[in-house]
Amino acid sequence: MLQKILDKPESYRRKISLLATGVFGVIIFVIWLVITQHDIKQAVRPKKEPIKTASQKFKESLPPLNTQEVITTELIKKGKQLEIK
Numbered sequence: 001m002l003q004k005i006l007d008k009p010e011s012y013r014r015k016i017s018l019l020a021t022g023v024f025g026v027i028i029f030v031i032w033l034v035i036t037q038h039d040i041k042q043a044v045r046p047k048k049e050p051i052k053t054a055s056q057k058f059k060e061s062l063p064p065l066n067t068q069e070v071i072t073t074e075l076i077k078k079g080k081q082l083e084i085k
Helices: 002-007 008-037 037-044 053-061
Strands: 069-071 083-084
Touching: 002 008, 008 053
Parallel strands: none
Antiparallel strands: none
């Protein structure tokens, strides 16, 4: 098959090479789109999540003050429990 193409005139071979290059280029482009689909969606429509500062994160990590908390100490190991009210 390659020999048949090489026997043709140069203009025909040039058209075939351009067609083959275009086909392979489109295939590579489609594969790239499939791989980066999520990144492209994020770039076009980013999810708006609130940015939390360090103080907000710390505040959220603290336990609420209106609940009864149990402090685990060495006394628990001895069978006694200390509660904060």
